[in-house]
Protein backbone atom coordinates (compact mmCIF):
# COMPACT_ATOMS: atom_id res chain seq x y z
CA UNK A 132 0.00 0.00 0.00
CA UNK A 133 1.35 3.42 -0.84
CA UNK A 134 1.00 6.46 1.38
CA UNK A 135 -0.70 8.90 -0.96
CA UNK A 136 -0.51 11.76 1.44
CA UNK A 137 3.19 12.01 0.58
CA UNK A 138 2.15 12.80 -2.98
CA UNK A 139 -1.12 14.69 -2.49
CA UNK A 140 -2.02 16.04 0.93
CA UNK A 141 -5.49 15.21 2.23
CA UNK A 142 -6.48 18.85 1.89
CA UNK A 143 -5.59 18.82 -1.82
CA UNK A 144 -7.53 15.60 -2.42
CA UNK A 145 -10.56 17.01 -0.58
CA UNK A 146 -10.38 20.27 -2.51
CA UNK A 147 -10.10 18.44 -5.85
CA UNK A 148 -13.09 16.29 -5.00
CA UNK A 149 -15.20 19.24 -3.83
CA UNK A 150 -14.43 21.09 -7.06
CA UNK A 151 -15.56 18.02 -9.01
CA UNK A 152 -18.70 17.75 -6.85
CA UNK A 153 -19.58 21.40 -7.47
CA UNK A 154 -19.81 20.60 -11.18
CA UNK A 155 -21.10 17.00 -11.07
CA UNK A 156 -23.27 16.49 -7.97
CA UNK A 157 -26.20 14.16 -8.59
CA UNK A 158 -29.60 15.83 -8.30
CA UNK A 159 -31.38 13.77 -5.65
CA UNK A 160 -34.82 14.61 -4.26
CA UNK A 161 -33.57 14.76 -0.66
CA UNK A 162 -30.39 16.66 -1.48
CA UNK A 163 -29.57 20.36 -1.27
CA UNK A 164 -27.04 20.73 -4.09
CA UNK A 165 -23.69 22.46 -3.68
CA UNK A 166 -24.81 25.80 -5.18
CA UNK A 167 -27.85 26.09 -2.88
CA UNK A 168 -25.78 24.84 0.07
CA UNK A 169 -23.29 27.61 -0.70
CA UNK A 170 -26.14 30.12 -0.39
CA UNK A 171 -26.75 28.84 3.13
CA UNK A 172 -29.73 26.56 2.40
CA UNK A 173 -29.70 23.56 4.73
CA UNK A 174 -31.18 20.17 3.99
CA UNK A 175 -34.24 19.16 6.01
CA UNK A 176 -33.01 16.62 8.60
CA UNK A 177 -36.28 14.68 8.33
CA UNK A 178 -35.78 14.19 4.58
CA UNK A 179 -32.12 13.26 4.89
CA UNK A 180 -32.92 10.82 7.70
CA UNK A 181 -35.77 9.23 5.73
CA UNK A 182 -33.64 8.86 2.60
CA UNK A 183 -30.74 7.34 4.52
CA UNK A 184 -32.98 4.75 6.21
CA UNK A 185 -34.58 3.89 2.87
CA UNK A 186 -31.20 3.66 1.13
CA UNK A 187 -29.82 1.08 3.56
CA UNK A 188 -29.31 -2.11 1.54
CA UNK A 189 -30.85 -0.75 -1.63
CA UNK A 190 -30.28 1.66 -4.49
CA UNK A 191 -31.21 5.27 -5.25
CA UNK A 192 -33.30 4.09 -8.21
CA UNK A 193 -35.31 1.70 -6.01
CA UNK A 194 -35.86 4.31 -3.32
CA UNK A 195 -36.95 7.39 -5.29
CA UNK A 196 -40.63 6.48 -5.77
CA UNK A 197 -40.99 5.39 -2.12
CA UNK A 198 -39.33 8.58 -0.93
CA UNK A 199 -41.70 10.73 -3.02
CA UNK A 200 -44.74 8.79 -1.76
CA UNK A 201 -43.65 9.06 1.89
CA UNK A 202 -42.82 12.75 1.80
CA UNK A 203 -46.04 13.58 -0.05
CA UNK A 204 -48.14 11.69 2.45
CA UNK A 205 -46.08 12.50 5.56
CA UNK A 206 -44.17 15.73 4.81
CA UNK A 207 -42.84 16.21 8.34
CA UNK A 208 -41.57 14.04 11.16
CA UNK A 209 -44.67 15.06 13.13
CA UNK A 210 -46.95 13.78 10.36
CA UNK A 211 -45.07 10.49 10.19
CA UNK A 212 -45.10 10.08 13.98
CA UNK A 213 -48.91 10.46 13.94
CA UNK A 214 -49.40 7.93 11.11
CA UNK A 215 -51.15 4.60 11.59
CA UNK A 216 -48.64 1.76 11.85
CA UNK A 217 -50.49 -0.29 9.21
CA UNK A 218 -50.43 2.61 6.72
CA UNK A 219 -46.67 3.03 7.07
CA UNK A 220 -46.04 -0.70 6.77
CA UNK A 221 -48.24 -0.79 3.65
CA UNK A 222 -46.43 2.19 2.11
CA UNK A 223 -43.09 0.46 2.80
CA UNK A 224 -44.21 -2.83 1.20
CA UNK A 225 -41.79 -3.89 -1.52
CA UNK A 226 -38.80 -2.00 -0.12
CA UNK A 227 -37.80 -4.98 2.06
CA UNK A 228 -36.13 -5.15 5.47
CA UNK A 229 -39.46 -4.45 7.16
CA UNK A 230 -37.98 -4.07 10.64
CA UNK A 231 -36.68 -0.75 9.35
CA UNK A 232 -40.22 0.51 8.67
CA UNK A 233 -41.25 -0.31 12.23
CA UNK A 234 -38.14 1.34 13.61
CA UNK A 235 -38.67 4.31 11.32
CA UNK A 236 -41.99 4.97 13.04
CA UNK A 237 -40.47 4.37 16.46
CA UNK A 238 -37.74 6.88 15.67
CA UNK A 239 -40.19 9.51 14.35
CA UNK A 240 -42.17 9.20 17.59
CA UNK A 241 -39.04 9.54 19.75
CA UNK A 242 -38.02 12.68 17.81
CA UNK A 243 -41.49 14.17 18.38
CA UNK A 244 -42.03 13.01 21.98
CA UNK A 245 -38.53 13.43 23.37
CA UNK A 246 -36.89 16.05 21.17
CA UNK A 247 -39.76 18.42 20.50
CA UNK A 248 -40.00 17.36 16.85
CA UNK A 249 -36.42 18.45 16.04
CA UNK A 250 -33.69 16.03 15.08
CA UNK A 251 -30.73 16.30 17.47
CA UNK A 252 -27.73 18.02 15.88
CA UNK A 253 -24.90 16.14 17.51
CA UNK A 254 -23.68 12.73 16.48
CA UNK A 255 -23.82 11.21 19.99
CA UNK A 256 -27.50 12.12 20.52
CA UNK A 257 -28.41 11.07 16.99
CA UNK A 258 -26.94 7.66 17.82
CA UNK A 259 -29.44 7.21 20.68
CA UNK A 260 -32.39 7.27 18.23
CA UNK A 261 -33.96 3.95 17.17
CA UNK A 262 -32.79 2.72 13.73
CA UNK A 263 -30.01 5.32 13.62
CA UNK A 264 -26.72 3.43 13.58
CA UNK A 265 -23.19 4.77 13.29
CA UNK A 266 -23.38 5.33 9.57
CA UNK A 267 -26.76 7.07 9.58
CA UNK A 268 -25.86 9.28 12.54
CA UNK A 269 -22.63 10.30 10.82
CA UNK A 270 -24.42 10.94 7.52
CA UNK A 271 -27.11 13.14 9.12
CA UNK A 272 -24.57 15.03 11.26
CA UNK A 273 -22.35 15.70 8.24
CA UNK A 274 -24.94 16.32 5.52
CA UNK A 275 -27.39 18.38 7.57
CA UNK A 276 -25.26 19.98 10.26
CA UNK A 277 -21.83 20.12 8.58
CA UNK A 278 -20.24 18.19 11.39
CA UNK A 279 -16.99 16.61 10.02
CA UNK A 280 -18.04 13.04 10.80
CA UNK A 281 -16.53 10.16 8.87
CA UNK A 282 -19.27 8.77 6.63
CA UNK A 283 -18.46 5.33 5.25
CA UNK A 284 -20.84 3.34 3.09
CA UNK A 285 -20.10 0.71 0.45
CA UNK A 286 -19.26 3.37 -2.13
CA UNK A 287 -16.77 5.03 0.18
CA UNK A 288 -15.16 1.69 1.08
CA UNK A 289 -14.63 0.91 -2.58
CA UNK A 290 -13.15 4.32 -3.34
CA UNK A 291 -10.79 4.17 -0.33
CA UNK A 292 -9.64 0.63 -1.16
CA UNK A 293 -8.78 1.72 -4.69
CA UNK A 294 -7.29 5.10 -3.84
CA UNK A 295 -4.88 3.38 -1.45
CA UNK A 296 -4.60 0.07 -3.35
CA UNK A 297 -5.67 -1.71 -0.18
CA UNK A 298 -5.93 -5.47 -0.69
CA UNK A 299 -7.16 -6.61 2.74
CA UNK A 300 -10.53 -8.27 2.08
CA UNK A 301 -13.83 -6.95 3.41
CA UNK A 302 -15.21 -7.13 6.03
CA UNK A 303 -11.79 -7.35 7.74
CA UNK A 304 -10.74 -4.18 5.88
CA UNK A 305 -13.56 -2.04 7.31
CA UNK A 306 -11.59 -0.36 10.13
CA UNK A 307 -8.63 0.23 7.79
CA UNK A 308 -10.85 1.85 5.15
CA UNK A 309 -12.63 3.91 7.83
CA UNK A 310 -9.27 5.24 9.05
CA UNK A 311 -8.39 6.14 5.47
CA UNK A 312 -11.70 7.94 5.03
CA UNK A 313 -11.17 9.76 8.35
CA UNK A 314 -7.75 10.99 7.26
CA UNK A 315 -9.30 12.62 4.19
CA UNK A 316 -12.43 14.16 5.75
CA UNK A 317 -12.00 17.94 5.73
CA UNK A 318 -13.28 20.49 8.25
CA UNK A 319 -14.34 22.72 5.37
CA UNK A 320 -17.71 21.69 3.82
CA UNK A 321 -17.74 18.21 5.37
CA UNK A 322 -21.38 17.69 4.37
CA UNK A 323 -20.64 18.31 0.69
CA UNK A 324 -17.48 16.22 0.96
CA UNK A 325 -19.39 13.22 2.41
CA UNK A 326 -21.86 13.37 -0.47
CA UNK A 327 -19.06 13.93 -2.98
CA UNK A 328 -17.27 10.67 -2.08
CA UNK A 329 -20.57 8.81 -2.30
CA UNK A 330 -21.25 10.36 -5.70
CA UNK A 331 -17.75 9.52 -6.90
CA UNK A 332 -18.33 5.89 -5.91
CA UNK A 333 -21.81 5.80 -7.44
CA UNK A 334 -21.00 7.45 -10.76
CA UNK A 335 -17.24 7.23 -11.52
CA UNK A 336 -15.52 4.74 -9.24
CA UNK A 337 -18.24 2.17 -9.89
CA UNK A 338 -17.93 -1.52 -8.92
CA UNK A 339 -17.40 -2.61 -12.52
CA UNK A 340 -15.34 -0.67 -15.04
CA UNK A 341 -14.61 2.54 -13.10
CA UNK A 342 -14.35 5.61 -15.33
CA UNK A 343 -10.84 6.51 -14.16
CA UNK A 344 -10.37 8.90 -17.09
CA UNK A 345 -13.00 11.20 -15.55
CA UNK A 346 -11.86 10.84 -11.94
CA UNK A 347 -10.61 13.87 -10.02
CA UNK A 348 -8.40 11.59 -7.89
CA UNK A 349 -6.79 9.68 -10.73
CA UNK A 350 -3.33 11.19 -10.38
CA UNK A 351 -3.27 10.20 -6.71
CA UNK A 352 -4.92 6.82 -7.11
CA UNK A 353 -2.64 3.91 -6.20
CA UNK A 354 -4.92 1.28 -7.76
CA UNK A 355 -5.04 3.21 -11.02
CA UNK A 356 -1.23 3.41 -11.03
CA UNK A 357 -1.00 -0.33 -10.31
CA UNK A 358 -3.83 -1.30 -12.68
CA UNK A 359 -5.62 -3.15 -9.87
CA UNK A 360 -8.82 -1.08 -9.65
CA UNK A 361 -11.07 -3.78 -11.13
CA UNK A 362 -10.02 -6.27 -8.40
CA UNK A 363 -10.75 -3.94 -5.49
CA UNK A 364 -12.18 -3.98 -2.92
CA UNK A 365 -11.29 -7.59 -2.17
CA UNK A 366 -14.05 -9.52 -0.46
CA UNK A 367 -13.89 -12.60 1.75
CA UNK A 368 -15.74 -15.50 0.06
CA UNK A 369 -19.44 -15.48 0.92
CA UNK A 370 -20.98 -18.31 2.88
CA UNK A 371 -23.54 -20.28 0.93
CA UNK A 372 -27.07 -19.34 1.95
CA UNK A 373 -29.23 -22.21 3.19
CA UNK A 374 -32.65 -22.87 1.64
CA UNK A 375 -35.74 -22.97 3.82
CA UNK A 376 -39.13 -24.33 2.83
CA UNK A 377 -42.63 -23.19 3.76
CA UNK A 378 -46.29 -23.40 2.82
CA UNK A 379 -48.68 -20.46 2.35
CA UNK A 380 -52.45 -20.72 2.23
CA UNK A 381 -54.37 -18.32 0.01
CA UNK A 382 -58.04 -18.68 0.92
CA UNK A 383 -60.58 -16.68 -1.00
CA UNK A 384 -64.17 -16.40 0.20
CA UNK A 385 -66.93 -16.65 -2.40
CA UNK A 386 -67.57 -12.89 -2.06
CA UNK A 387 -63.95 -12.22 -3.11
CA UNK A 388 -62.50 -11.47 0.37
CA UNK A 389 -58.99 -12.83 1.05
CA UNK A 390 -57.83 -14.46 4.27
CA UNK A 391 -54.81 -12.55 5.56
CA UNK A 392 -52.88 -12.47 8.77
CA UNK A 393 -50.72 -9.78 10.34
CA UNK A 394 -47.34 -11.26 11.20
CA UNK A 395 -45.98 -10.93 14.74
CA UNK A 396 -44.05 -7.70 15.36
CA UNK A 397 -40.83 -9.56 16.04
CA UNK A 398 -39.08 -11.57 13.35
CA UNK A 399 -38.93 -11.52 9.57
CA UNK A 400 -41.60 -9.38 7.85
CA UNK A 401 -42.68 -8.41 11.38
CA UNK A 402 -45.90 -6.40 11.50
CA UNK A 403 -46.62 -6.92 7.78
CA UNK A 404 -49.79 -8.42 6.36
CA UNK A 405 -49.28 -11.78 4.72
CA UNK A 406 -50.82 -15.14 3.89
CA UNK A 407 -51.20 -17.50 6.83
CA UNK A 408 -48.75 -20.33 6.55
CA UNK A 409 -46.36 -22.81 8.07
CA UNK A 410 -43.05 -22.16 9.74
CA UNK A 411 -40.07 -21.70 7.40
CA UNK A 412 -37.60 -24.49 7.99
CA UNK A 413 -36.12 -27.63 6.43
CA UNK A 414 -39.32 -29.54 7.16
CA UNK A 415 -42.24 -27.16 7.66
CA UNK A 416 -45.35 -28.32 9.48
CA UNK A 417 -48.56 -27.81 7.46
CA UNK A 418 -50.84 -25.24 9.16
CA UNK A 419 -54.01 -24.61 7.11
CA UNK A 420 -55.80 -21.61 8.64
CA UNK A 421 -59.31 -22.73 7.62
CA UNK A 422 -61.05 -25.97 6.66
CA UNK A 423 -61.06 -26.15 2.86
CA UNK A 424 -60.27 -28.20 -0.23
CA UNK A 425 -56.70 -26.99 -0.80
CA UNK A 426 -55.21 -27.05 -4.26
CA UNK A 427 -51.41 -26.99 -4.59
CA UNK A 428 -50.02 -24.80 -7.37
CA UNK A 429 -47.42 -26.40 -9.60
CA UNK A 430 -45.04 -23.45 -9.22
CA UNK A 431 -43.43 -22.36 -5.95
CA UNK A 432 -42.91 -18.76 -4.80
CA UNK A 433 -39.19 -18.19 -4.39
CA UNK A 434 -37.51 -15.36 -2.56
CA UNK A 435 -34.08 -14.63 -1.16
CA UNK A 436 -33.66 -12.95 2.20
CA UNK A 437 -30.38 -11.71 3.64
CA UNK A 438 -29.51 -15.04 5.27
CA UNK A 439 -31.45 -17.68 3.36
CA UNK A 440 -33.37 -18.62 0.22
CA UNK A 441 -37.05 -19.41 0.69
CA UNK A 442 -39.20 -21.77 -1.37
CA UNK A 443 -42.90 -21.50 -0.63
CA UNK A 444 -45.46 -24.07 -1.70
CA UNK A 445 -48.61 -22.12 -2.56
CA UNK A 446 -52.00 -23.62 -1.72
CA UNK A 447 -55.27 -22.02 -2.74
CA UNK A 448 -58.90 -22.63 -1.84
CA UNK A 449 -62.34 -21.13 -2.33
CA UNK A 450 -64.38 -21.12 0.88
CA UNK A 451 -68.05 -20.50 1.65
CA UNK A 452 -69.31 -17.39 3.46
CA UNK A 453 -70.12 -19.18 6.72
CA UNK A 454 -66.70 -20.82 7.28
CA UNK A 455 -64.59 -19.27 10.06
CA UNK A 456 -60.77 -19.26 10.01
CA UNK A 457 -58.66 -20.44 12.93
CA UNK A 458 -56.06 -17.77 12.07
CA UNK A 459 -56.13 -14.41 10.35
CA UNK A 460 -59.16 -12.54 9.11
CA UNK A 461 -60.93 -12.00 5.82
CA UNK A 462 -60.16 -8.66 4.18
CA UNK A 463 -62.97 -7.43 1.94
CA UNK A 464 -62.03 -6.91 -1.68
CA UNK A 465 -62.17 -3.05 -1.63
CA UNK A 466 -59.71 -3.02 1.31
CA UNK A 467 -57.26 -5.46 -0.24
CA UNK A 468 -54.30 -4.20 -2.22
CA UNK A 469 -51.60 -6.69 -3.30
CA UNK A 470 -49.17 -3.74 -3.47
CA UNK A 471 -49.36 -3.52 0.34
CA UNK A 472 -47.96 -7.02 0.74
CA UNK A 473 -44.25 -7.72 1.26
CA UNK A 474 -42.59 -8.94 -1.93
CA UNK A 475 -42.53 -12.65 -1.08
CA UNK A 476 -46.26 -12.60 -0.25
CA UNK A 477 -46.99 -10.72 -3.46
CA UNK A 478 -45.11 -13.37 -5.43
CA UNK A 479 -47.42 -16.02 -3.93
CA UNK A 480 -50.44 -13.87 -4.81
CA UNK A 481 -49.22 -13.42 -8.39
CA UNK A 482 -48.86 -17.19 -8.79
CA UNK A 483 -52.35 -17.78 -7.36
CA UNK A 484 -53.81 -15.10 -9.67
CA UNK A 485 -52.23 -16.79 -12.68
CA UNK A 486 -53.50 -20.12 -11.95
Ligand code: SF4
Pocket residue numbers: 290293294335336337341342343344346347348349350352353354355360
Ligand atom coordinates in the same frame (compact mmCIF):
# COMPACT_ATOMS: atom_id res chain seq x y z
S1 SF4 B 1 -8.80 6.65 -10.51
FE1 SF4 B 1 -10.29 5.07 -10.93
S2 SF4 B 1 -10.00 3.54 -9.33
FE2 SF4 B 1 -8.97 5.41 -8.65
S3 SF4 B 1 -10.49 6.45 -7.38
FE3 SF4 B 1 -10.68 7.25 -9.47
S4 SF4 B 1 -12.25 6.00 -10.48
FE4 SF4 B 1 -11.59 4.94 -8.62
